[in-house]
Amino acid sequence: MRIKTTPFHPPLLLLLFLFFLNTISTINSSTIALNDDVLGLMVFKADIHDPNNNLSTWTEEDDSPCTWVGVTCDPYSHRVTELHLPGFSLSGHISKGLLNLQSLHTLSLSNNNFTGLISSPILISLIKSLQSIDLSQNRFTGSIPDPVFTQCGSLTYINLSHNELTGQIPESISTCLTLQTVDFSSNQLSGRLPNKIWSLTSLRTVDFSNNFLDGVIPDEKIESLFDLRVFNISSNSFSGVLPDKIGECLLLRVFDVSDNYLVGLLPQSLQKLSLCNVVNLRGNYFTGNVPDWVRGFKSVETLDFSVNNFTGLVPNALGELEMLKSLNLSLNRFTGELPESLGKCGNLSVVDFSWNVFTGDVPGWVFGLRLKGVYLSGNRFTGNVEFGMAAAAAGFESLEMLDLSSNSLSGVIPLAIGNFSRLVVLNMSRNSLVGSVPSSLGGLKAANVIDLSDNSLNGSIPNEIGCAGLLEELRLDGNFLTGSIPDQIQNCSDLTVLSLSRNNITGMIPVDIAKLTELEYVDLSFNHLSGSLPKELTNLSNLVTFNVSHNELEGELPLGGFFNTIPLSSVSDNPSLCGSIVNESCPGAHPKPIVLNPNPSHSDHGSTSLNMSHKRIILSISAIIAIGAAVFIALGVIVVTILNLHVRNSINRSAAVALTFSGGDDFSHTRSPSSDYGKLVMFTGDAEFVSGTHALLNKECELGRGGFGVVYWTALRNGRSVAIKKLHVPSMSKCQEDFDREVKKLGTIRHANLVLLEGYYWTPSLQLLINEYVSSGSLYKHLHEGTEENTLSWRERFEIILGTAKGLAHLHQMKVIHYNMKSSNVLIDCSGEAKVGDFGLAALLPSLDRHVLSGKIQSALGYMAPEFACQSVKITEKCDIYGFGILVLEVVTGKKPVEYMEDDVVILCDMVRGALDNGRADECIDRKLKGDFPIEECISVIKLGLVCASQVPSNRPDMEEVIKILEMIQCPSEGQEEIE
Known part of the structure; x- marks a missing residue:
């Protein structure tokens, strides 16, 4: 039997062996x-x-x-x-x-x-x-x-x-x-943006929003961004016009260039953005009419053209935007009536046409759509407010925000107002509405804000108001309301604001108001309230304001809590009130003692005579008092009448302007649970701007720019000028409570050598500080930009140094650090007095981060104390004193803190110190100074500046010591020793 064998193939075996080794190697490699x-x-x-x-x-x-x-x-x-x-x-x-x-x-x-x-x-x-x-x-x-x-x-x-x-x-x-x-x-x-950034043709999303970027938007190859979906450069400082070919980016879904300084007409290529869902142009300086080609925005859901300089009529073409959900045209100069075609936009949810020049009746389609927010304030709408039958089927079930304030609406408030079951904010203030406050307001179960102030409403406040259980703000001031404050107000347990001032309300203040523990602001002034203030009011721990002035209250002021420090102005013109606040002692409550005559046999004649004499004296004094009181009352009536009219007009103007700054990301101008709102607070009274809302941040009125923002000039209606600082939002506090707290602290500071903070405005995306306008410009301008003919004299310079020191000393007394002392932040008024400005702004930063802070004040090169660079050293008032010392040297020498030569950099402090060490300090004095001036006085001031600019913080004097030294320098006859 023959056995068949398989031939042996060495190459195959070798391959199997190599495969085995490779597998082991792969396993080891994978494990490693x-x-x-x-x-x-x-x-x-x-x-x-x-x-x-x-x-x-x-x-x-x-x-x-x-x-x-x-x-x-x-x-x-x-x-x-x-x-x-x-x-x-x-x-x-x-x-x-x-x-x-x-x-x-x-x-x-x-x-x-x-x-x-x-x-x-x-x-x-x-x-x-x-x-x-x-x-x-x-x-x-x-x-x-x-x-x-x-x-x-x-x-x-x-x-x-x-x-x-x-x-x-x-x-x-x-x-x-x-x-x-x-x-x-x-x-x-x-x-600036890199010039060739649009060469990245694969870009789908570009978002550079909320930075400090500036310059023009590059237009080279922008049309080649075929895949671009999101283009967002909002909240920067871009200027110039929009690129002509921006509309060639046909796939754009979001186009947001809001809150910049863009100008001109809208490029026609924008009409090609048929796929765009968001078009946001708010907060720029675009001009002209809104063109009919906006009908090309077939897919747009959010269209925001607010806070620009658009004019003319609102085009009917907007009614063709079937996908439109949110339309904001506020704060422009649109005229005419709102087009009826907008009633075809069945998906609309929010419309904001506030602060334009619209006329005519409030269109019926506003209430016929299922809108959630309607903002028509600050226009010239007239006629009655009528909801119509359509509203019963639509608006009653959907509307959450209704703002019709600051128009010329007349007639009565419809009873049907109570059918808006979802309404959170109702604002019909500053109109010409008449009739009574409808009891149907009690049906607004979801309402947080009801504002009917500054109308001509009469009658009493309905008891049903207590059924609006979620109410946080009730404003009925500036009407002709009568009757008493209803006890049912106690049911509004969330109430924080109760303003009923400037009415004809009578009766006593209900004790149950003390149960409204959330109350912060109560104004019952200019009414006819009587009785005493309930002592239980001291339990209101959140009170900030409680004004009952100009009433007929009597008795002792409550003691405890807020009432221990209540301002006198909040209780004035209540003649029968007593207590330490009004400096009037209260009569004792003890009964008069019974006096028995121990000698009844004595004649009563003398006693009678004495009594008659006493009565005649009393009668004489009483007559004098009566006559004086009559004159006083007559004058008082006249004064109160004038004040009443003045206060009414003042509040009208202040309230009207409160919405003109609206700069929030949403369209809400009053508080609601789900949206931020614009808040204007004035510390100095009225504020009505003669230039209207459109020139408040007009670039042509720009005064200057700094690390914290841009400053603009504008005028109030009474002719007085103010300076408005628009803060750089990304660096500032996003929390309104923090912003309010810090700015109100700054607003309480008053000093002749400090720029007065008159008020502020806050939304998450727009923060403004309203400052006193100082007419003669900055110290920097006088030192470095003036002509030799207009140069400051030595006496003027010395007074500026002394005034600056006094202003800074007051800040330090108020526990405020300036952080940004430099000559451009010292302003000169028409009388030559120095006023320190821009103080305390670093406190508005979310956190006092050294790196952020140094970036904000990088323009203060040469003024910054060396401890800014050391994280372990605490920032104190000594940093301000260092900056003051450099400023002193700048004023005396006329040179900048740091000057760049062709091949060298000159540090002022080092140069002056070297000259002083070599006995040549007089050579540092500004050569533009002419005439006779005390050189020794100049040198003493130079020495003081160098001491203040010491590298070691503990070696620097405090500002009170600086003031004393300056006064010694000014009056050497007192025999004080020269500064060493």
């Missing part, structure tokens, strides 16, 4: 790689703080990290490819451990508390090697380094928004051709 990923992530974890223990599944005992929270691996190689840890409350620095993850292409660490410089080598390496990186909503600082984009590899997505980044956007970003999304919003970036 897995260990590298575990090691890298454990190093990363060791360098961060994880307060919520979210990374508890990460343990070094594991062979693979692929099951760890936030980790995604490739299913074949088992290498880590994605790391997602958003919102884990992680903090610390990003360590080099992540560099071990050689297959990582996506990193998301958003919404944590990571810190460090964005320019650290680790972050640069990560950005270079990744396809997608999201570091948004952390606390990274520093500037974006240029090398990041020189070798960006395959980077398609980068999000660095909501950090604290500074500096410019690198030009090298234009070389990163794979980029699809760039989001650098909500930082402190400055400078």
Whole structure:
């Protein structure tokens, strides 16, 4: 039997052996790689703080990290490819451990508390090697380094928004051709956009909003952005016109250029944006009519043209926008009537036409659509308010915000107003409405605000008002209401504002008002209230204002709580009130003692005679008092009448202007639970602007720019000028309560050498400070921009130094640090008096971060105290004194703190100190000073300036000492020693 054998093939065996070796090698390599990923992530974890223990599944005992929270691996190689840890409350620095993850292409660490410089080598390496990186909503600082984009590899997505980044956007970003999304919003970036940024033809999202970027928008190749979906450069300082070809980006869904300084007409190419959902142009200086081609916005849902200079009629073409949900045309100069065609926009939810020049009746379609918000305030609408049958089927079920204030509406308030079951805010103030306050207001179960002030309403306040149980603000002031305050008001337990002033209300103040523990603002002044103030009112712990002046109240003022420090003006003109506040002692409550005559046999004649004499004296005095009282009352009636008219007009004007600043992101002008609202607070009385709302932030009236914002000039109706500072929003407090608290503190400061803060306006996106206008400009202008003929004399300079010192000393007494002392922040009034301005603005920053603060006041180069650069040294008033010392040297020498020569940089402080050491201090005195002036006095002031500018904070005198020294220098006859 023959056995068949298989031939032996050495090559095949060799291949099998090599395959075996390769498999072993691959397994070992994979194991090593897995260990590298575990090691890298454990190093990363060791360098961060994880307060919520979210990374508890990460343990070094594991062979693979692929099951760890936030980790995604490739299913074949088992290498880590994605790391997602958003919102884990992680903090610390990003360590080099992540560099071990050689297959990582996506990193998301958003919404944590990571810190460090964005320019650290680790972050640069990560950005270079990744396809997608999201570091948004952390606390990274520093500037974006240029090398990041020189070798960006395959980077398609980068999000660095909501950090604290500074500096410019690198030009090298234009070389990163794979980029699809760039989001650098909500930082402190400055400078211009790179000229070639639109060469990134793959861009889908561009968001540079909420920064300090300026210049014109580059228009080169912008039409080549075929894939662009989001274009957002809002809340910056861009100027010029919109690029003509911006509409060639046909796929745009969001186009937002709001809150800049853009001018001119709208480019016609915009009509091609038929796919755009959001078109936001608010807060610029666009002019002309809204063109009919807006009908091309077929997909637009939000259209915002507010706060511009648009004129003319509202085009009927807007009625063709079937997808439109939100339309805002407020704060422009539109005229005529609202087009009926808008009634065809069945998806409309919010319309804001406030503060224009619209006329005619309130159109019926406003209540016929299922609108949630209607804002028509500040126009010239006339006629009666009529809801019609259509409203019963639509508006009654949907409307939440109704603002018809500041128009010329007449007639009565319809009883049907109570059918708006969802209404949160009702504002019909500052019209000519008559009749009674309808009892149907009790049907507004959801209402937070009811404002019917400054009309001609009569009758009593209905008891049914207590049925509006969620009411927070009730404003009925400035009417002709009678009757008493209803006891049912106690049912409005959330009430914070109760304003019933300037009416004819009588009766006593209900004791049950003391149950409204949330009350903050109560104004019952200029009525006919009587009786005593309930002592239970002292339980109102949240009171800020309680005004019962100009009534007929009597008895003792309550003692305790707010009433221990109530201003005298809040209780004045109540002749029968007594207590320490009104400086009138209250009569004793003890009964008169019974006096028995111990000698009844004595004649009563003398006694009778004495009594008659006493009565005659009393009668004489009484007659005099009566005559005086009659004259006083007559004068009082005249004065009160005049004051009443004045107060009514003043409040009308103040209230009317409260909405003219509206700059919030929504369209609400009054508070509601779900939206922010514009809030104007004036510390100095009336504010009606002669230029109207459109010139308040007119670039032609710009006075100057600084680290914290731009200053504009405008005039009040009475002819008085004011300066309005528009704060840079990204750096300022986003919390209204914080902003209110800090600005009100500054508003209480009064001094002849300080610029008066007259008021402020706040919304999340627009923050204004209203300051006293100082006519003669800044000290900087007088020193460095004036002619030799108009140069300041020595005596003028000395008085400016002394006035500045007094103003700064008062700030320090009020526990306010200026932070930004420099000659451009010292203003000169018409009499030559110095006034220090821009004080305390750093307190409005969300946190007093050294890096942010130094960035804000970088224009103060040379004035900044050296301790700003040292994180371990506390910032105190001594920093202001350093800046004051440099300013003193600037005033005496006429030179800037830092001057750049062709081949040198001259530091004023060092130059003056060197000259003084060499006995040549007189050579530093400004050569523009002419005539005879005391050189020794100048040198003494120079020495004081150098002492104030000492490098060691403890060596600097405080401002009270500075004032005494200056007064000694001015009066050497007192024998005081010269400063050494």
